[in-house]
Amino acid sequence: MEFVPHQYQEYAIQKIIDTPAVGLFLDMGLGKTVITLTALKELDENYFDAGKILVIAPLRVAQDTWSRETEKWDHLEDITISKILGSRNQREKALKADADVYIVNRENVPWLVSMTGSKWPFDTVVIDELSSFKSSKSKRFRALRRVRPLIQRIIGLTGTPSPNGLHDLWAQLYLLDQGERLGKTITGYRDRYFVPGRRDGHIVYEWKQKEEAESRVYDQISDICVSMSAKDWLDLPERIERMVPVNLSTSTRKKYEQLEKDLLLPFEDGDITADTAAVLSNKLLQMSNGAVYNEKKEVQQIHNEKLDALEDLIEAANGKTILCFYTYKHDLARILERFPQAKKLEGPEDISKWNKGEIPLLLTHPASAGHGLNLQDGGHNVVWFGLTWSLELYQQANARLDRQGQKERVVIQHLVAEGTIDEIVAARLADKTAGQDALLDAVKARIEKVQEG
Structure with a gap:
């Protein structure tokens, strides 16, 4: 395919x-x-100024x-790539191979630095x-540093x-x-742009953040950093987001409320306990999805309401493919058991099959x-x-479909168990303040409210 760059792409290339x-x-x-x-x-070809190239990326x-x-x-087809992935022997072989571009996953950066050291190539x-x-x-940061x-x-x-702020x-x-703009140390950076809180x-x-810290930081880095938003440059199809309410049965709701109030849910096979707000929020999210890990790390089935709701959405899709994001391993296991046509995203072959329309229900963790x-x-x-409290993961995951090249209206549906922590997370995502701190604050407030009641 011929590459005809947009104006913003020409600018970024230069x-x-x-x-x-x-x-x-x-x-x-x-x-x-x-x-x-x-x-x-x-x-490489016109400036002779690229040398040996390494790309560090998610796996x-x-x-x-x-x-x-x-x-x-077409213009990139002669570029050769060596992937420094897999076993140690495979990585060492790929490192020695003759290629234009070498690619390593970020988890192996410490290994690559230790392998090459002062002879970094x-x-x-x-x-x-x-x-x-x-x-x-x-x-990975310390190694690359x-x-x-x-x-x-x-x-x-x-x-x-900066998904969680300037920090x-x-x-x-x-x-x-190497510290030229924001300082040589994180301590110095904090002293200039932040004040201690809790x-x-x-x-x-x-x-x-100190007053006007954001404008000061962005002013410091503006000469080497370029920020561009898709909405300013691309005419993408409409994106629709909707919440799909999932009504829990009376018995399930009682279990949920008991765990929320008492931080302990007894079962014959093993109790479900939650001794901190963080653990509780995690347990409540699991329960909203339909299953929870008990104290023996075994899966305790609670309900099938979200599976039923997913089945309704699959039927309504009328044969069109669905990309489904799950949160916990027991979510994945239960979805695969319920829907034999589903496939977990595991590698490039699955990506290829999905893009050819050969996988009706593709499952992946955000x-x-x-x-x-x-x-x-x-x-x-x-x-x-199941919802995530990470705004960064949420936005990036949705962008797998809502991106340049998409020709259809993107529909993003969230299965939200009514009266549960799902509603808190959904609200945080909607107002773009999702994050672990925001979620835990909301959970703590909810705990206090329940205990007062």
Whole structure:
């Protein structure tokens, strides 16, 4: 296929060429992979300035997305790719192979750094989903930080650079400019742009942004970071979101309310306990979906109402494909048992079959399909069997279908158990404030209300 870049793509390509350390904060569906590959090809062939190229990506993206983009576009078809994936022997063999682009999953970055050390061979590094390096304490960040001085060009790609606030930006920007704009240390960054919030003595549990911190930070990084929104550049089909209420039976509701009130639900096979707000919120989400892990880590079946609701949606789809997001392993097991035609997304072959319309019900966890997978050719119906409190995962997951190339109206349906924590999560997602802290605050408020009652 011939690549005819949009105006924003031409701008982004040139920005990569002109900027040795660049962050492209591109909304889902704007084509960041083809933009990056086109720029790298231009740098290599016309500027002789790419050197040896490494792409760091989520596992499924490393397995499929980058190689599929080279196969899709005519101008990229001569690019050879070596995937540093699999067993240690497979990774070592791929590292020694002759290729234009090497791809490694982010979990293997510490291994790759330890393997190469001071002989780090890559001149250009692309971090696909830069936001996955937002923690300065993570092994992957610390490993890449060690070899950052040896990298000549670095490209950071993400649609959600700060899903939980400005605090997420420091580590990502450090990998781009080694602390030039936001400081050499996370401590210094906090001192400049935050004030301590909730604390216990010297231990600070929460940092609050100073007034105008956001504008000051964005001003500091604007010369090397570009942010683009899909709604400003793409004429995408309409997207419809609806909540599908799931009514729980009287007996199920009593069990739910007992667990919520007493933090303990007794069963003959093993009690279900929840001793903190975080654990309780997790248990209540499980119960809303229909099954819960008990104290023996066994699955305790509670109800089938969401399975029944999913069956209704499948029937209403009238043969059209559905991409269904589940939360827990017992969700997956119960859906597969109920719907033999369903298939769990496990690799590139499943992606290909889905995009050909050969899988009627594709099941995946939002964390597994949250970044980079192009599924828009296979359908336009999304069902959330269980909700996530991560706004980043939620937005990224929906963008697997709601993205450039989608030709149909995207319909996103959420199975929401009435009178449960599902409604709290759905409300947080709707007002774009979802996140673990917001959810736990809501759960704590709910606990206090129940106990007062």
